[in-house]
Amino acid sequence: MNLRQSFRIAFKSIGAKKGRSFLTMLGIIIGVAAVIILVSLVQGYRDNMMAYWAKQGQNIINIYYSTWYQSKNITQDLYDYCLQLDEYIDGVTPSASLWGMNVKYGTKTLMDGQVFLGSDQYSICTNMKLASGRDLSYIDVKNANRVCILGDYARENLFNYANPIGKRILINGEPFTVVGVYKALYPIEEGKEESVWMHQYYDGQIVIPYTAKRLLQPSMEITAFTVKAKDKDSTTKAISYLGNWFSTRITPENGYYDVSSANTYIESSNEETRMLQIVLGGIAGIALMVGGIGIMNIMLVTVSERTREIGIRKAIGAERRAIVSQFLIESSVLSFLGGLIGIAVGALGTVVLGKVIFDLTLYPSMVIGAGAAGISVFIGIIFGAYPAVRASGLQPVEALRAE
Amino acid sequence: MSLIDVKNVYKIYNEDMDCEVRALNGVTMTINEGEFVAIVGASGSGKSTLMNVLGCLDVPTYGDYFLQGEDITELTDKELSRVRNKQIGFIFQGFNLISELTAFENVELPLIYRGNRTAERTRLAREALDRVGLTDRINHYPAEMSGGQQQRVAIARAIAPKPPIIMADEPTGNLDSKTSADVMQLLRSLHESGSTVILITHDPAIAATADRTVRLLDGKIVEDSANREYEAVL
Numbered sequence: 001m002n003l004r005q006s007f008r009i010a011f012k013s014i015g016a017k018k019g020r021s022f023l024t025m026l027g028i029i030i031g032v033a034a035v036i037i038l039v040s041l042v043q044g045y046r047d048n049m050m051a052y053w054a055k056q057g058q059n060i061i062n063i064y065y066s067t068w069y070q071s072k073n074i075t076q077d078l079y080d081y082c083l084q085l086d087e088y089i090d091g092v093t094p095s096a097s098l099w100g101m102n103v104k105y106g107t108k109t110l111m112d113g114q115v116f117l118g119s120d121q122y123s124i125c126t127n128m129k130l131a132s133g134r135d136l137s138y139i140d141v142k143n144a145n146r147v148c149i150l151g152d153y154a155r156e157n158l159f160n161y162a163n164p165i166g167k168r169i170l171i172n173g174e175p176f177t178v179v180g181v182y183k184a185l186y187p188i189e190e191g192k193e194e195s196v197w198m199h200q201y202y203d204g205q206i207v208i209p210y211t212a213k214r215l216l217q218p219s220m221e222i223t224a225f226t227v228k229a230k231d232k233d234s235t236t237k238a239i240s241y242l243g244n245w246f247s248t249r250i251t252p253e254n255g256y257y258d259v260s261s262a263n264t265y266i267e268s269s270n271e272e273t274r275m276l277q278i279v280l281g282g283i284a285g286i287a288l289m290v291g292g293i294g295i296m297n298i299m300l301v302t303v304s305e306r307t308r309e310i311g312i313r314k315a316i317g318a319e320r321r322a323i324v325s326q327f328l329i330e331s332s333v334l335s336f337l338g339g340l341i342g343i344a345v346g347a348l349g350t351v352v353l354g355k356v357i358f359d360l361t362l363y364p365s366m367v368i369g370a371g372a373a374g375i376s377v378f379i380g381i382i383f384g385a386y387p388a389v390r391a392s393g394l395q396p397v398e399a400l401r402a403e
Numbered sequence: 404m405s406l407i408d409v410k411n412v413y414k415i416y417n418e419d420m421d422c423e424v425r426a427l428n429g430v431t432m433t434i435n436e437g438e439f440v441a442i443v444g445a446s447g448s449g450k451s452t453l454m455n456v457l458g459c460l461d462v463p464t465y466g467d468y469f470l471q472g473e474d475i476t477e478l479t480d481k482e483l484s485r486v487r488n489k490q491i492g493f494i495f496q497g498f499n500l501i502s503e504l505t506a507f508e509n510v511e512l513p514l515i516y517r518g519n520r521t522a523e524r525t526r527l528a529r530e531a532l533d534r535v536g537l538t539d540r541i542n543h544y545p546a547e548m549s550g551g552q553q554q555r556v557a558i559a560r561a562i563a564p565k566p567p568i569i570m571a572d573e574p575t576g577n578l579d580s581k582t583s584a585d586v587m588q589l590l591r592s593l594h595e596s597g598s599t600v601i602l603i604t605h606d607p608a609i610a611a612t613a614d615r616t617v618r619l620l621d622g623k624i625v626e627d628s629a630n631r632e633y634e635a636v637l
Contacts, residue, residue: 005515016503312499315460316513316560317488319481393480396460396487400499 006322012328023298024331024384025338028376031291032342033349035284036364040350042280044362046273049330050225053266054184057127059126060262061227065246067255074249075210075222079119080226081245085239088241089236091121094210095224096216101102103206104170105158113154115171117222123149123182133165133180137207140179142209148176150183153203158392169206174215176208192359200252237260288372299331299383304402307391311399314392323392324385331384339373339378404597406568407434412466414452414622426452427463428622434601436567439594441613442603449622451572454603458493458570459483473534488517492561496573498553500545506532506556507541510563517564531563532556535589549581558589562598569593571602577611587612 014021061317065074082092096117103113116122120138123130133149140147148169155164164178182205186198213220227242229235239259246257310323347364354362391399405553409606414427434440444450455461459475468475470490480485500509509615510626514524532541535555545563554574561569571590575583591612594600604610611630618626 003516012508013503308499309501312501313512313516314484314492315458315487315495315499317484317516317564319484319516321515323482358583395462397455398461400460400495 003325005020005326006329009322009326010333012331013326013330020298020302021334023166024295024334024380025341027291027294027298028338028373028380029291029333029342031107031288031376032339032369032372033346034287034291036346036369037282037304037345037349037353038280038284039277040362040365041353041357042273042277044350044354044360044367046270046277047357048358048360049269049273050266053262055127056262057125057228058263058266059229059231060125061229061235061239061242061259062259062261063225063227063246063259064223066223067250067257069254073222077227078245081242082277085238085241088229088238090228090230091124092120092225092227093119093122093125094221094222095226096210096222097205098213101206101216102170102172103154103158105164105167108158108291110157110206111152112203112204113171114205115148115216116150116205116207117213119210120205121228122207125226128185129183131181132163133178133379135180140212141209141307144214146174146176146212147179149180149182149207150178151182151203151205151207154198157179162372164250171208172216176212177211179257179399194359195326197237229261232263235263244293258279264270288375292376295335295376295380296383299380302389303391306397307385307394307402308387309356310391311396311402314396314399315395320392324388327388328385329382331381332377334384335377335380339377341367343373344375347352405433406436406438407432408467408469409433409457410467410469412453412456412463413467414449414456414461415464425622427456428468430466430619430622430624432617432624432627434599436481436599437597438616439591439600439611439612439614440599440602441615442617442619443605443607443610446620448619450603450619452622453619454570454572454601457601458572459487459600460490460493476590484516488564490566490568492564492566492569494554494561494569494571494574495556496576498545498550498577500553500556502545502559504577505542505544506537506548506559509545509555509556510560513560513564527563527565528559531559534562535559549582550578551585554578554582554586555589558586562593566598568599568601570598573603573605575604575606583609587629 006225007275082089094117098115098117101113101115103110120141121133131152133265136147136149139145150158150164158164158169159167167178168175179378182203185202186195186200188199189195219337227238231237239261242259246259252255258375313323346369350362350364354360409430409432412427412430413425416424416426430453442450442453452461456463462476470486475483475486501512504512507528510528511524514527529541532538535558537552537555537559537623540548540552545556548556549555549562569590573609575586587609590600590602602609602613613630615629617624617628
């Protein structure tokens, strides 16, 4: 009796007992697939959110203020104060835009051009990267130079494939020279509708020195700022320093201010999805457990039937080793096959459901899948081989007596 | 040297307890090669237990059992499997076929355990199925066959490895008289072609087919005689 014959007998037995073989595998398939799908969906959703925040830039402090009375413009003061905080802060910029500007280059017009007012640290604060040209400089801001940087969508619409650097565009009739072009923050992704408007919104911007607003909308007050802090701890520190700074200038009697960071929001939403992952993972774990119990159930229900079969096999001369290896091979093959099908179903389910529910391209979590498959294969093998190990030690006549 | 030599064999269940049962209570007998022996007795007389011990399906509590001079009670589980595989073809009252396997696969099974190669297995299994007259049923499953046909598959399985000893435990117990006669005819012909056949029955007519009758009562042999009918034929 060699291994090949054990395999032959095991495969014959699997094929002969199709119903039970299928049910055994079904438990594993459902358990493994459920774990993969649930965990991967949440993981994918979370990763996607993190990627969104990473794109937006982390450790961003948003500042809003307003005063009941017309007051002195604080932009320059704030800028100077932030320079003092350079231990914690990478940059500061006004966060203000002029809507409905008429932007023209030659015969081309950018509808609804959104003109942002920036400091020389605008790119750092907004996580925008230059594709070509240069950034706004301190001098540009100081002298209110007529220069601008184009977002990818704005460049596309005004210049198509021509090089825009050094060209003059008209914003509400005022000429500005293009000195730089940004890389797309949200490139259009094939088949993703939302990426089209994300691209139009985030990459449709045109940035000019904030001091140049007097050419376009002199009455407008800048009341919002974005500060980029170095890291998480710096964010906390900078918020408290900036808060103090504002408190000396603005009191509840004469106005209102808010200094806050998206970090707290990111953390709480991160925490939420982590909880969701734990809960859904738990549910999936229960599914796996139910699947495992299903396997045990089927295996144990058939113990007496199998014990009889073992008795017959022993009576016609099977050695104990031959019987144990037959059953081991049988349950291993079934369990592994079930595990593999489960992983395949789980992977497919993750991709399909990710597309349908979140409109995201999700990748199944293979570590989780392998873990889940491992557990169910383990259960399958143990409980599949259990009757063999128990009954093959009996005298044939005792095994045959099992009803 | 006799083929089977049983000395003072006891099979005791629940020994030294109030409910102690002595299924075999000191059995001594010998069976020579080529004999056709019927073991008879009322139910509970211990005949099935004796058969199981003889067929190496069970081990005696006390006593010696020599099969072809080899002390069976000394053998390991593995060696017993080999003896069952090579020396003994066992036929059960309830057929004991594996229901998920076809007639051919059932007959092939002991040959697989014996380690025969595919071609040899196919030849021996076909030969055995031909012998029992089931040439046209080899790919049928047990459930698709009558009781008589199933028992013939079981006989084919027993004889396929060509063991020197055939043991049958009430082989006709689940069959009608017509098919019983067929099965007995088969056993008789196996005996005539040289096999040692040991048979359990409670039916005197069946027992009369054998050359020798061993009668058990309460785990003891109470009669061991050559059959008169057989003597008359002689």
